[in-house]
Amino acid sequence: MIKRAAIKMIDSIQRRGYPAGHYIVDRAYLPYADSELSKILFGGGYTPVFDYKREDLGKKGATLASGQSGSDKNLDPASGALAHCIIVGGSLYLSFMPAELVDAEVTYQGTIKELERAPITKSDLKKAKSEARALRDQRLREREPYRLRRRGARRPDGSQQYSFPPPEGYGIGFDASTGEIIEPPKQKTVIVPFEVEAKWLQKYPHKSPEWAAYYGLRNTVEGVNNMLKGEKSTDIGNARKRAPRGNTFSALAVGLSIVALNLQKILAFYREQLAKKPLGTANLLLASTYYSEDELRMMRSRTPRERWPDSDPPLRT
Template sequence: MRDYTSANLSTPNSVAIVEVDRLVKASAIRQLIVGWRAEDVKSAAGAKPFVDETAALALILLQLRLERPTLISDMAKTFHRLSPRQRAVIGLRHDGEDTRVYGRIGDAVKRLIALVDEFPGRRDKILSRDEFRAMIAGRDPADCRKRRERMFLLGNTLVEGTWKMLPREVRERWEGNIAQDATLVPLQGQRGNPAGHNLNERRRSINSDGGYYQRAGSHGAMTHSDAREANKASPGAKNKGTSIGKSTWGVEAELARLVPNLHDDPDLFPLITLGVSYHIPGAITGEGVRMLNSFVDRGHRPNHYIVDRAYPGGKFQEFHLPARLLGVKLVFDYKDKALGVQLHHTSGFVQVSGAWYLDNLPDVHRDADKVVLVARNKFDAEINRIEKTNPTDAERAEGKGKAGKELAPAEELYEKQLAQRAKYMLTYKGHIQPDGSRRYIIPTDAPGYPKWKAQKGSHQSQSIVMTLPTAKEIEDDVNAGGLKNEQYFAYGTAPWKHAYGLRNGVESANRNVKRAQFEDIATPDKRGVRGNTFTYIVVAMSIVAENLRQMVSFFKRKLALKTIHSKNNYIPSLFWQSDNSVPAPEPEPRPPW
């Protein structure tokens, strides 16, 4: 680490070149790209390009590691700053024709985009109505799907490469816990465009394949004109429009990040992003399972999978069931209206906030989540009211303290109610079966159990197997069978709060890649190439850069001889290395370092 920090101070280009080279080799991304190119081209004849697709990808990552924009002009400047040896390391050829460098890099980027572009078409102008119609008509759906899968594979192959760069001993500490979340990536042309299905209007900006983003709901937004067109196409639909000024034109990136083991030191391994995907805002259907399958295909075993309320909001066949069949332990939140009693089972059980209980559970315990929610909403409203008055720090602290005192009795009562409710709860046993059935143990020591068992229809055994609902039952009730709302930890309990709180890690990653001093994916002007696909590529490489930064920070924490912070973490003498006479830092009590 001492050598690394010294080199990074004196020759940052060289350090970044080594990192890029190691990533390309660890991920084997060159082989993947060469295979796609061989599949697409009709003949391998012709002159070899001076800058191939893999070199273009490496140059994009180099820009991000050096905290420079990914404009073609800026990449050309970096090309000229590199020594012949540095260029050779990452596959950049040069014949001395300096004036041709910009064009060669631009052509390489275009070829890279073409390999993975699910949105082929013109990007040289704002399209008229007829031009847009012609572009859409010219797209081959099967080919677009193939290239969409390639883009997904490209991103996840790259982030997997950062994982492979870690020592095996560090990788083996991770128990498989993951948090997934989506984040907005703005596109150029903030006026946006009519939706892709709206073929009756001309486009308003060059990036015609994005979508409008809003914070509420699933994040997808429609303009008023798009809503009218959608309602005409589907009589009975009730789509509502949003003004352009209240939404943002862009795409969404899905990030799946490692989170700490639940019962260990939270700093056993670097918390890097291990899964990435991309879509139009709001189009999240299938994204959760798609990411899970990618983890499994790469040899990982996802354990606790932590998501917000958007992911389990769909059909259980599209997320809950496939995830459970993979052995995943889901942890998620509910919309307010989904709390409380969710389903009654004919064998004497009731589902409350995702868990199953004997149906003699008192009403006060059934409604506990809703009651405390009212108190929490009142607390939030009071905090918002205080903030609107532009308070001083003292006034803010006083107001928050007073509101907190009013909330405290409700929280204390809720904790007691959860403890009582747990006595009636069925406990999950084993794993979900291939047919979707799952076994629960009945709490025979629950209050009133003998009387409950004596009721007509109550289940008599000490365990029960719950099966999937029939197609007819699903038509009548989206939560038929209860699988849609089931999760691993009982909602609101301390284990649930601890696990769900780890989701903050993925939100932290979202913020990091948007920061101006780092990758700054929130600023589309730093990505000059138009279209969704180049944005997707830059997002993937930004995640790689963020992972590398997290890995370096992790090892700095472990090898620091003194307390480090932002003011001194670049000073070489503060870190231990094996060829130095200074003894290594004391190992962590668990596990040994």
């Protein structure tokens, strides 16, 4: 891995004037990397989306981005500004959220591990996993009345204001150990220091449908990486195919390989859109497999213009 590669990439994107969007990374970058990356992302208006190690799926304290526990009372979850808060799955929740909701993902992971060791059939295993996942997802939804929401823009010092949820949503809070009723927080908002938010928090609750939709985009990136490295494609992982040495030549070889792969994917896309029949090795290179220019013109003439405003054929779904 090139040192500070992610920071250099963000700097390059910003210098070119591209708008900030979602920044989706694996655990090598967030939340376990140096806090400098978090500061750049938050400062640039990016929305990080990341995963957690198994041991960090449950309740977390207000750990600093530097990796040390906060000594300031405002960073201490047991007192100060965060006295009523816990961090679970990248979000702030009220501290009296029921334990089965706090441990929803931990319980699910443990259940899956036990099921995979159990002497049951594949069909029963599949059914049991599906039921465990459904229960996990239900508990994640039941967390919502206890979740604090971001409010307004980030402050110049990097801190972020959060709104406490209204009591009407969660009802009465109880202390799990004593059974005593817990008074809801009297304040309506809380300011979360950057050092706390940058370590664990993200916009979308971990494993929620919104989080999964964005994090799943990494599969596309990983798929392209595998194609670049694969023997049937550009095979950049094979050093024997680029005899000259040095970073400059390697960068040039990788860049040209990416261009070649992009051209291959564009060609594959148009082949799929213009094919009259399912594609296979036997007909992939035959002109008769695809619509001709005359056939496309005829298709256009038969299609009402209000449904087909441009000159391109409709994409298949």
